[in-house]
Amino acid sequence: MSGRVFLLGDGVSTDAIMPGRYNVTTDPDALRRACLIEARPDFTETVQPGDVIVAGRNFGCGSSREHAPLSIKRNQVAAVIAASFSRIFYRNAVNIGLPVIRCAEAHRVLRDGDEVSVDALTGVITTPTTTLRGEPPSGVALRIIEAGSLIDLIRQGGWAALEGEQRVS
Amino acid sequence: MGTITEELFSRRLGHDVRAGDTVIAEVDVAMAHDVTGPLAIEAFRSLDLPLWDASRIVFNFDHVMPANTVAAAELHRVIREFCVEHTITNLFAEGICHQVMVDRRLARPGGIVVGADSHSTTYGGLGCFATGLGSTDIGVVFATGKTWFRIPETVRIEVRGALPRGVYAKDLALHVIGQMGADGADYCAVEWGGEAVAAMSVDERLTLCNLSTDFGAKTGLIEPDAVTFAHSGDDPFELRPVRPEYLRTLIVDAERLRPQVAVHPSIDNVHDIDDVSGTPLDEVFIGSCTNGRLSDLAIAASILSGRTVHPRTRTVIVPASRGVYLDALSAGYIETFARAGALVLNPGCGPCLGRQHGVVGPGERVLSTSNRNYPGRMGSPDAQIFLASPAVAAASALAGAITDPATLEPAL
Numbered sequence: 001m002s003g004r005v006f007l008l009g010d011g012v013s014t015d016a017i018m019p020g021r022y023n024v025t026t027d028p029d030a031l032r033r034a035c036l037i038e039a040r041p042d043f044t045e046t047v048q049p050g051d052v053i054v055a056g057r058n059f060g061c062g063s064s065r066e067h068a069p070l071s072i073k074r075n076q077v078a079a080v081i082a083a084s085f086s087r088i089f090y091r092n093a094v095n096i097g098l099p100v101i102r103c104a105e106a107h108r109v110l111r112d113g114d115e116v117s118v119d120a121l122t123g124v125i126t127t128p129t130t131t132l133r134g135e136p137p138s139g140v141a142l143r144i145i146e147a148g149s150l151i152d153l154i155r156q157g158g159w160a161a162l163e164g165e166q167r168v169s
Numbered sequence: 170m171g172t173i174t175e176e177l178f179s180r181r182l183g184h185d186v187r188a189g190d191t192v193i194a195e196v197d198v199a200m201a202h203d204v205t206g207p208l209a210i211e212a213f214r215s216l217d218l219p220l221w222d223a224s225r226i227v228f229n230f231d232h233v234m235p236a237n238t239v240a241a242a243e244l245h246r247v248i249r250e251f252c253v254e255h256t257i258t259n260l261f262a263e264g265i266c267h268q269v270m271v272d273r274r275l276a277r278p279g280g281i282v283v284g285a286d287s288h289s290t291t292y293g294g295l296g297c298f299a300t301g302l303g304s305t306d307i308g309v310v311f312a313t314g315k316t317w318f319r320i321p322e323t324v325r326i327e328v329r330g331a332l333p334r335g336v337y338a339k340d341l342a343l344h345v346i347g348q349m350g351a352d353g354a355d356y357c358a359v360e361w362g363g364e365a366v367a368a369m370s371v372d373e374r375l376t377l378c379n380l381s382t383d384f385g386a387k388t389g390l391i392e393p394d395a396v397t398f399a400h401s402g403d404d405p406f407e408l409r410p411v412r413p414e415y416l417r418t419l420i421v422d423a424e425r426l427r428p429q430v431a432v433h434p435s436i437d438n439v440h441d442i443d444d445v446s447g448t449p450l451d452e453v454f455i456g457s458c459t460n461g462r463l464s465d466l467a468i469a470a471s472i473l474s475g476r477t478v479h480p481r482t483r484t485v486i487v488p489a490s491r492g493v494y495l496d497a498l499s500a501g502y503i504e505t506f507a508r509a510g511a512l513v514l515n516p517g518c519g520p521c522l523g524r525q526h527g528v529v530g531p532g533e534r535v536l537s538t539s540n541r542n543y544p545g546r547m548g549s550p551d552a553q554i555f556l557a558s559p560a561v562a563a564a565s566a567l568a569g570a571i572t573d574p575a576t577l578e579p580a581l
Contacts, residue, residue, distance in 0.1 A: 011351060011435060013543040020522040020546070024233060024240045026207045038550045058352040058385070062541055063522075064287040066208055066303040087356050087387055088287055092303035140191055140317050150305050151215050159193050159315055166191055 002117035003050030003078055005110050006043060010056035014068040014089060017060065023067040031067050032074035049076035052116055056082065056107045060089020069093040079118045081106045081125060081134060094141045095150040101125070103134030121145070140165045172323040172413040173390045174358040177298050180408075181281060188322040188414075197280040199310040200227040202266045203234060205285035205303075207247045212308025220255045221314040227259040227275055228252060229266035231517045233525050264490025264516035267291040267458040271375065272492040278393040278401055279408055283307065283316060288458045288540065290382045294374035295401055296393030296408055301382060321358045321387045322416040324349075328363035330424040335575055337468075338373035339460055339538070339558040341365065342380040343429040345421065347439025355385035357416060365423040366391060371400040372464040379459050383436050383540050428561050428573055430536075433553035434544050442561060442573045449481070450534050453566040454547075455511075455559050456487030457521045457539035463496045465538065465559040470502035472563035472574055473509040479569025484511040485527045487519035511566070523547040529554075536571060538562050 022034035036043040053072065059082035060068060069092045072080060079099035083106070093100045099120035106125060109132060110116060117126050123134035137145050143165060147153035153161055171179070171187060178186045178194065186192055201209045206228050213220075220226070228248050236242035252260045261269050267288055270276045276292035282299040283289065285307040292299035302316065310316050326345055332338075346353070359381040366374065374391045381389025391397075398405040428442040455461070455469050466488060478484040486506050488494040494516050497503050506513050520527025521539040528548035529535050535547055535554050542554035555571065564574035 011543075013541075013546075015522075015541065015543045015546045019550075020232075020524040021528075021548075023204065024238060024244060024524065026211060026244075038545050058355070061351060061385070062287065062383075062543060064285060064301045064303055065205065066305060067204075069303075070208075084352060084355065086352070086385065088301055088303060091306065095303060095305040140319075150309060151212060154216055154218075154309055154313070159313060159317075162193060162317060165317075166193060 001050040001078055002115055003048060003052055005112060005114040005116050006040065006047065006051060006053050007107065007110065007112040008040065008053060008055040011058045011061055012039065012055050013062040014060055014065050015062055017068040018065060018071050023065055028074050031071040035071035035075055044075060047075045047077065050078045052078050052118055053080045054106050054110050057084045059085050061086035064088045066092045066096065069096055069098045073098040079120050081118070083107055094137055094144050097145070097149040101134035101136055103132055106132055106134065170411045172358065172410050172415065173360055173392060173408060174298060174321060174323055174388065176408060176411060177279060178320055186320050188320050190320045191317060192320065193315050193317050194281060195314050196283050196310060196316065198225050198227055198275050198282045199307050200229065200266060200270060200282065200284035200289065201304065201307050202228065202232055202286055203230045203244050203248065204232045207244050208304035209285055209308040209311065210247060210251050212305040213311040216309070216312045218312040221310065221312055223255055223257045226257050226311055227270065228257065229269050230262040231265045232522065234262050234517050237525050264493065265458045265461065265518055267379065268462065268489035268493065271295065272490050274401065278397055278403055279406065283310060287382045288379050290386060290389045291375050291379040291458055293378035293381065293389040294371060294391055295397055296391060298388055298390065300388045321356055323358045323360050323413065324354050325360045325362065325415045325418040326421060327418055328365040328421045328423050330364060330422055331368060332365050332423045332426060335560060336426045336428060337558045337560065338369060338376040340426055340429040341421065341423065342377050343431050343439050343556065344426055345419065346380065346384045346437050348419065349384050351435055351437040352385040354381065357386055359386040359389045360410065361389060361391050367394065370464055371396060372462040375462065376459055380540055428558060430561065430571065431542055431556035433542055433555065436542055436556065442571065445555065446571050446573055448534060448571040450536050450565055450570055451482065452527065452529055452533065452535040453482055453484045453562050454520045454527060454535060454537040454539065455562045456489065456519045458489065459540045460538035460559050461487055461489030461493065463493050466493065466497045466502045467500065468559045469563040470505040472560060473511065473567065474505050476509055476567050478510045478566040482566055482569045484566040485514060485520055486511045487514045488516050490516050520547055536562055536565050
């Protein structure tokens with residue numbers, strides 16, 4: 001599936017993705033509407049299924065609020081591509097099945113509105129003029145992605161499903 | 170053998186683990202609050218499994234307590250009903266979750282605690298491996314008691330010498346964040362040590378570990394010592410780095426530190442106070458899981474005593490917990506604040522996250538003792554947030570502008 005790029009900068013916090021004043025709810029539609037409401041007011045009005053968020057360093061820093069990746073997922077974004085992700089946001093996104101790809105140069109190469117297609121499992125990012133190789137989740141995170149979500153993984157066999165991933169030196 | 174993190178996990182799991190290993194471990198306690206709790210409950214319910222252990226699950230109402238909207242009241246209702254259904258008695262509405270976890274001794278030296286809040290790293294000040302997770306991870310812990318950890322590499326912050334008078338743990342942490350950047354300790358454990366840290370009270374150690382998440386750390390940790398065990402009441406034991414290999418060691422000369430201010434719009438935009446002193450302020454907030462403890466209020470009271478806050482600067486003071494509030498009452502600090510013209514609100518998160526009260530408007534400037542100055546954090550995205558110590562906050566409230574306490578007349 002292909003879509004368009006929404007380009008954001010460095011240090012996009014979960015406060016920017018889902019301001020504290022808006023996440024006093026678990027209602028999926030309310031969260032969808034509040035996504036990036038102040039940082040990128042045109043986002044929820046113009047986003048289409050398959051579109052992609054591209055950002056710089058430390059995407060999703062700050063609060064652990066899972067409402068932030070949930071609100072992005074509810075907008076049917078195909079993937080979030082960032083030079084780096086804050087730890088909790090990355091883990092939350094993986095847990096709920098929102099594709100995340102690390103790519104050092106995407107935010108410098110791609111421009112807002114560019115057409116792009118993304119393979120969430122290989123991390124390959126393709127535009128009409130160029131191909132970028134991002135880094136998809138690996139290890140435990142990949143196992144969760146393959147299962148669909150952390151809830152699916154636990155349902156499919158509990159923590160025993162991860163036995164093979166336990167690496168101890 | 171290894172860092173504090175490696176030592177702690179090796180002991181807990183009964184075999185040696187090293188940074189980079191992936192382990193599945195049982196935790197001591199799983200915590201959620203009024204905003205992250207309902208999503209964790211949804212995740213738990215979707216598993217259709219029995220509850221792990223009611224006595225090791227903790228809920229706190231702090232982000233919007235008491236409820237200020239029907240939506241917030243609804244979050245509280247969902248959690249209350251869940252606690253009744255599962256006979257969970259650890260449901261508290263007496264202050265910020267992290268301070269309640271310490272006050273009630275739910276986070277202990279040598280323990281492993283996970284919380285659905287990024288500042289769960291706070292308990293590292295007691296030598297507890299503690300980290301923030303999202304709601305789904307916590308919901309899974311509610312069912313299984315376990316989660317997976319990648320044992321993190323460690324950044325050691327070695328603080329030499331003593332902090333000068335008027336310079337505090339907050340200033341040290343802001344200085345380090347300024348040096349390392351907002352993602353400088355990404356995915357790492359941060360070990361705080363050295364003479365200045367060994368000399369700190371538990372309150373100050375909690376401040377250091379609290380702010381560890383704000384430069385990306387998975388956890389902050391301080392070696393437990395006599396100060397720790399006197400506070401926690403646990404029988405003393407040794408948990409220290411043994412021939413550790415650090416990813417990086419940052420050496421800080423404490424003697425040279427000045428009061429620090431993190432300037433809008435990011436926590437790593439850190440300056441000596443002299444660079445920004447005189448900046449007029451519309452609001453001052455003293456409180457939060459970073460700096461709302463008794464020693465913080467004591468410093469603020471010593472500066473505000475017998476004086477009046479500037480009329481243009483609304484000054485909001487929020488004790489971190491009921492325990493802190495009661496101690497502050499006994500010590501006379503609450504009366505001092507009220508006489509100085511400050512607003513003292515109920516224990517909780519207060520204005521820190523712009524959700525309940527003390528919300529700032531467009532174009533306003535606020536100086537806060539909390540931990541985040543992202544645009545929009547405390548209200549309007551067009552407000553500017555400055556972060557500093559309680560001493561700087563109190564002095565600035567009096568002057569109505571960012572002020573070095575050392576310059577107040579008459580001298581303190």
